[in-house]
Amino acid sequence: MPSAPSPGNAAARSTLASRCETLTQSEIRAMSIECERLGGVNLSQGVCDMPLPRPLIDAAAAAIADGPNSYTRYDGIAELREAIAKKLLSFNGVEADPEGEIVVSAGATGAFYCACLALLDPGDEVILFEPYYGYHVTTLRAVGAVPRFVRMSPGDWSFDPEALAAACSTRTKAIMINTPANPSGKIWSRAELEGLAEFARSRDLVVFTDEIYEYIAYDSVEHVSPASLPGLKDRTVTISGYSKTFSITGWRIGYAACRPDWAKMIGYMNDLVYVCAPAPLQKGVAVALGALDESYYRELGLELTAKRGVLCAALERAGLRPHVPQGAYYVLADVSRLPGRTGKERAMHLLETTGVASVPGEAFYHKPEDGYGLARFCFAKTDKELEEACRRLGELR
Structure with missing residues (x-):
């Protein structure tokens, strides 16, 4: 009879935390890896491949050299x-004290994570609108919060107010708004936000907003910050950053702006998790914010408008009907004509036959089948890369 293993040789029991049970690699990351393996054109990941503004580069380089x-x-x-405080006032119409109401963090994702740590307890419910950005859901689950979903209808991406009311319970603590939205490109109208503000006030909800694409709006559609609406500032955490605006997704410079008692705790969580955002890169962004005038943001919008048109036309020619976005730099397209039962199978078919990577639609819905007929494509690419992707899409049969 074999002897029992000694404690030193015993097989270690699984020590993974229970939160890992629902944590999987994001479809965005997974498709990027597959694209690299196959040598394709990556329109899956939201990496903006456009030139960095010169003042940003020079200031960051000087800070690296000199501190x-x-x-x-x-x-x-x-x-x-x-x-940031100056920009919030002039662009967003939101007044924030730089000494007590703004926390710079490791990107908008880091700011959201720290805000969730500070304001949510395990079991608190948070309402999200789908299609949603997957990192919002995984962040909520990581802190023990429970996402609740309200589905938007493709096209105008409207939602049923009764569905919103039904999603709210006695355990609901907050609501999440992404405007301009990833992946749909929806920009919430002032009227929609006013209705949502009344809903949040009547139920005493915290409002998280992710406005990372705030400068990327098309066709003269107005971006409205929820915190600028009457009576909403003191219950809103405004989250944004510069990854998309300045094409610096790897720098990890974002922020949260909110009332001082919340900002204090978000800052303490930021200190605990990240200590601080990268010092010389903070300096680079600060200088760029002061040096760049409205012409930079106007040119950014014009350039991305042109790229949006190029990709949407290519998708249309390929028989993949695009939902033309109002903002951000993604297109959700109808890929239901492609072979496959799921969105992942269709996205893989597209990648394997044309070499163009996209994100399967189920990555943006809590019921995967709701996204089986959709795929997300990013158009914030160099002209050369985007033209090659469109050429390849033209070969789709």
Whole structure:
């Protein structure tokens, strides 16, 4: 009879936390890996491959050479917080004290994570609108919160107010708004946000907003920040950053702006998790915010408008009907004509036959079947890369 293994040789029991049971690699990351393996054109990941503004590069390089390169204050360097406060007032119509109402973090994702740690308890419910951005859902689940979903209808991406009311319970703590939205490109109208503001006030809900694409709006559609609406500022955490606006997704510079008692705790969570955002890169963004005038943002919009037109036309020719976005830099397209039962099978067919990577639609819905007929394509690419992707889509049969 074999002897029992000694404690030193015993097989280790699984020590993974229960939160890992629902955590999987994002479809965005998975498709990017597959695209690299096959040598394709990656329109799946939201990596903006456009040139960086010169003042940003020069200021960051100077800061790397001359400092700051040590820890900053946990909520960011004063110069950046002041620049963000100035921008919030002039662009968003939101007044925020740079000394107590702004926390610079490791990207908008980092800011959202710290805000969730500070404001949500395990079991708290948070309402999201789908199609949603997957990192919002996984972040909520990571802190023990429970996502509840309200589905938007393709086309105008409207939703049923009764469905919103039905999604709210006595355990609902917050609501999440992404405008301009990833992946749909929906920009919430002022009227929609006013209705949502009344809903949040009547149920005493926290409002999280992700406005990372705030400068990327098309066809003169107005971007409205929820915190600018009457009575909403004190219950809103405004989250944004510069990954998309300045094409610096790898720099991880974002922020949360909110009332001071919330900002204090979000800052403490930021200190605990990240210590601080990268010091010299904070400096680069601060200088760029002061140096770039409206012409930079106008040119960014015009360039992305042209790229949107190029990709939508190519998708239309390929028989993949695009839902033309109002903002952000993605197109959700109807890929139901492609072979396959699921969105993943259809996206893989597209990648394997044309070499163009997209994100399967089920990545954006809590019921996977709701997204089986959709795929997301990113058009914030160099002209050469986008033209090659469109050429390949033209070979689709």
